[in-house]
Amino acid sequence: MKTEILKIAAAHLKPFLLVLSLVVLYRGHNEPGGGFIAGLMAGMAYVIYAGAFGVNQAKQLLLAKPLFFMGLGITLAIFSGTIGLMNGADNFLTGVWTSISFGNYDLKLGTPLLFDLGVYFTVAGMLVKVIFSVMEEDA
Amino acid sequence: MNIVLSIFMLFGLAALAPFVNQRFPKISGWLLSIVPAGLFVWFLSKIPAVVQGLPIAESYPWLAAMGINFSFKLDGLSLVFALLITGIGALILIYAGYYMRSYQKTNRFFGYLVFFMASMLGLVTASDWILLFMFWEFTSVSSFVLIGFKHEKSAAREAALQALLITGLGGLALLAGLIMMSLPYGNFSFDAVINTPELFLESKLFIPATILILIGAFTKSAIFPFHFWLPGAMQAPSPVSAFLHSATMVKAGIYLLARLHPVMESQELWIYTLSVFGVVTMFVGAWFALAQQDLKKILAYTTVSALGTLVLLIGTSTAYSITAALVFLLVHAFYKATLFMMAGNIEKKTGTRDIRKLGQLSRFMPVATVISLLALLSMSGIPPMIGFIGKELMYEAKLTAPEAGNFILIMGFLANAFTVFVSFRFAYEVFWGKSVSFEKPPHEPDISLLTGPAVLVLISLVLGIFPNQVADLLGPAFQAILPGEQLIKLKLWHGFNEILLLSFLTVLLGIVMFAFRRKIIRLVSYMNLNFFNAKLSQKFFSGIDVFLSLTKKKTAVVQHGYHRFYLMTIFISAGLLLLLTTNAIDFSVDFSWHQSPLNYLVILAAIMIVAGSVAVITAKSRLLALIATGFVGIGITIIFVIYSGVDLAITMVMVETLTVVIGAMVVYHLPKYLDYSGVGSRIRDGIVAVFFGGVMSYLALHTSSPEGIDKISAYFAANSYTKAFGENIVNVILVDFRALDTLGEIVVLALAAIGIVSLLKLNAHKKSSR
Structure with missing residues (x-):
């Protein structure tokens, strides 16, 4: 399976897919996209890489263990829910919004985005963890 | 300073204790x-307020919607227990600080012990049934880890498990009982039940609730037939036996009974059950104490007897009996904690607790001898110790018992005489008796080991002479158990009357028995072996074994391990449940074709899906079937695209791709189809498949029909941008409107991933070990 074409493609696809996944994550609120899809894309970037270069090499590119990302994701999601509570809302997961201005452009940020980031990390971590494990089993 | 703070201080101390022990x-x-x-001092300072009838109450909302609150109340009864817990607790910690030095891993020991103390304090001050139950379970768990502290020993592990299972079982019964009791009130506060007991007494669930609550109290307080876990619990280090298994935790059941007594006192079921089980436990405990050879076992069985006595006294429900119960509660806590600590001291200095291997200790440790003797005098009920007053009151209560007074009196007389015998035997055989050669001569226990026992014995002595010092404290407690009556005045000397005669005869019988101790012990051992050899403990464990093998069989039926049957179970039950639900609600389906614009792309996709499905069924290899499944998925994706479900389409493409890729990895390792499924099983599978597919289509048609459930989606459509500032409704639902569902889903995802990985690792491990 380790062909040169796949290797070159995977190496170039990985950064592209990662950046794209962030775009998809952010635009999800108003246009098609969102944390789940973006998480799958980010995970796939590493899976394709592992398919071309082997799991061990792909693992070295990860910033932290996949399990860490899963935990981080769930923590972020829960944390996003408590921000509303701290601002005096009655219910867990109440949305809070803010925006940062860059000249003419307003970057809108809200706890739902933070929540979606949590989904993103969890899904990506899960995908990488499971598929890498299956691949290691193969090897 | 308030009650909640005091409990949290102790929980905080429990967290700090390991570090304190590590550092100092x-x-x-x-x-x-x-x-x-x-x-302890703080609780003492609250006595005046409580005596004036001003209990301290605090309440914080917890699960207020369910009527569950974080509420505490310090009335007379709670105060007595709180003082016992903090006072004896402080003494036990001093003792344990020295005692535990010979043990390993003592850091955690102090954490457990203080954790228990905090839980117990919470238990007796809570005024919400659910809160009480929570602390109740905390004490069971801390008892488990403390009994099993020497976990290298299998006997300790077994005893801990036994205690946990029995008190855990009782805890579940208690929870069910408390819920049933609180149902008519709609909340779980003590006041509701205590102020208007009629609602509960007249409810249909009165009898089952009462029985369940009694099971909870009886298991915790080691009442016959659940008493056997307590002697087993003597595997715990001595400070634990002195604190949990004599002075505090085993009294939790007694506390609960006393707390509920004002509600139940008019009920025959309550009165008779308490009396019968109390008498039996009182006698059985005293009987089995007779022939024990292990000092701690002797004390454990007399504790069982004392707990039975307390239950009996509450059940007798007269002014005398409740006064006696309260006095005896204190008396017993004082002398029994002392004796357990002394038993620990003796074991520490001589290396044994076997009464046959001990003797002449008065020559080596005179101070310890004096302390032990005073405690044993209190246990035998001999003046001037407070134990005497306790016993006098007990006799008074039994003489004036409204029913079956004579029977109770005789049983109580025998149990007391047995206790006297045991005390004399303990004193004589350990401190005098035969001379034994020790490997190294024992010497006086250290000051830390003697402080606690000395203080407690001194209190027993002082209170014996000036008993009315506690009357102030016991008065409000009495009111909490038996409102409307008055505490009987306590005094050491009642004059020459039949009660004094009974006391005298008790001691006399004890001494006579002691004179014939060899014969008596031989006789009792013989009878125990041949007639009363119930082996409850072994029976309990074989019962557990039977239960385990039954669950294994059940598991083998339900969890058979065949993937195809799991899927079949899921499809059939999900399909049936969905159908049932559609029957129950107003459900209509529109079968006409005009729903959505139809074009050639949709038709193409439909053909793709059908062709893919046929290919899946007829495929001759797994890989082919897998690819065909992917084909079906892409067809569905196209339909999503056409009807502007772009989010779904993107997700679908990814999921389908991943399914095929992962599937291919797995299929690669599987052998080729060797035998195809037969016609019979194909028809069976086909029926299930068509059924489930039909149900799902039916549901899908419903959601798209005009009267379908579109109210909720209309709400989302209307509010998605105005309230949640998002134009992508699907995403807004996922991350905002229904974010809690999504949170649950990602947790499930993470758990599933961990599950898959551990299965794979397990397999790899098996391979490498092969």
Whole structure:
């Protein structure tokens, strides 16, 4: 399976897919996209890489263990829910919004985005963890 | 300073205790005892308020919608227990600080012990049934870890498990009982039940609730037939036996009974059950104490007897009996904690607790001898110890018992005489008796080991002479158990009357028995072996074994391990449940074709899906079937695209791709189809498949019909941008409107991933070990 074409493609696809996944994550609120899809894309970037270069090499590119990302994701999601509570809302997961201005452009940020980031990390971590494990089993 | 704070201080101390012990191992006991001692003083300062009938109450909302609150109340009864817990607790910590030095891993021991103390304090001050139950379970768990502290020993592990299972079982019964009791009130506060008991007494669930609550109290307080876990619990280190298994935790059941007594006192079921089980336990405990050879076992069985006595006294429900119960509660806590600590001291200095291997200790440890003797006098009920007053009141209560007074009196007389015999035997055989050669001569226990026992014995002595010092404290407690009556005045000397005669005869019988101790012990051992050899403990464990093998069989039926049958179970039950639900609600389906614009792309996709499905069924290899499944998925994706479900389409493409890729990895390792499924099983599978597919289509048609459930989606459509500032409704639902569902889903995802990985690792491990 380790062909040169796949290797070159995977190496170039990985950064592209990662950046794209962030775009998809952010635009999800108003246009098609969102944390789940973006998480799958980010995970796939590493899976394709592992398919071309082997799991061990792909693992070295990860910033932290996949399990860490899963935990981080769930923590972020829960944390996003408590921000509303701290601002005096009655219910867990109440949305809070803010925006940062860059000249003419307003970057809108809200706890739902933070929540979606949590989904993103969890899904990506899960995908990488499971598929890498299956691949290691193969090897 | 308030009640909640005092409990949290102790929980905080429990967290700190390991570090304190680590840093100051030599004085950790004294350091740790500062907090409970301070709390003891604080509780003492609350006596005047409580005596004036002004209990301290605090309440914080917890699960307010369900009527569950974080509420506490310090009335007379709670105060007595709180003082016992913090006071004896402080002394036990001082003792344990020195006692535990010969043990390993003592850091955690102090954490467990203080955790227990905090839980127990919570239990007796809570005024919400659910809160009480929570602390109740905390004490069971801390008892488990403390009994099993020497977990290298299998006997300790077994005893801990046994205690946990029995008190855990009782805890579940208690929870069910408390819920049933609180149903008519709609909340779980003590006041509701105590102020208007009629609602509960007249409810249909009165009898089952009462029985369940009694099971909870009886298991915790080691009442016959659940008593056997307590002697087993003597595997715990001595400080634990002295604290949990004599002075405090086993009294939790007694506390609960006393707490509920004002509600139940008019009920025959309550009165008779308490009396019968109390009498039996009182006698059985005293009987089995007779022939024991292990000092701690002797004390454990007399504790069982004492607990039975307390239950009996509450059940007798007269002014005398409740006064007697309260006095005896204190008396017993004082002398029994002392004796357990002394038993620990003796074991520490001589290396044994076997009464046959001990003797002549008065020559080596005179101070310890004096302390033990005073405690044993209190246990035998001999003046001037407070134990005497306790016993006098007990006799008075039994003489004036409204029913079956004579029977109770005789049983009580025998049980007391047995206790006297045991006390004399303990005193004589250990401190005098035969001379034994010790490997190294024992010497006086250290000051930390004697402080606690000395203080407690001194209190027993002083209170014996000036009993009315506690009357102030016991008065409000009495009111909490038996409102409308008055505490009987306590005095050491009642004059020459039949009760004094009974006391005298008790001691006399004890001494006569002691004179014939060899014969008596031989006789009792013989009878125990041949007639009363119930082996409840072994029976309990074989019962557990039977239960385990039954669950294994059940598991083998339900969890058979065949993937195809799991899927079939899921499809059939999901399909049936969905159909049932559609029957129950107003459900209509529109079968006409005009729903959505139809074009050639949709038709193409439909053909793709059908062709893919046929290919899946007829495929001759797994890989082919897998690819065909992917084909079906892409067809569905196209339909999503056409009807502007772009989010779904993107997700679908990814999921389908991944399914095929992962599937291919797995299929690669599987053998080729060797035998195809037969016609019969194909028809069976086909029926299930068509059924489930049909149900799902039916549901899908419903959602798209005009009267379908579109109210909720209309709400989302209308509010998605105005309230949640998002134009992508699907995403807004996922991350905002229904974010809690999504949170649950990602947790499930993470768990599933961990599950898959551990299965794979397990397999790899098996391979490598092969």
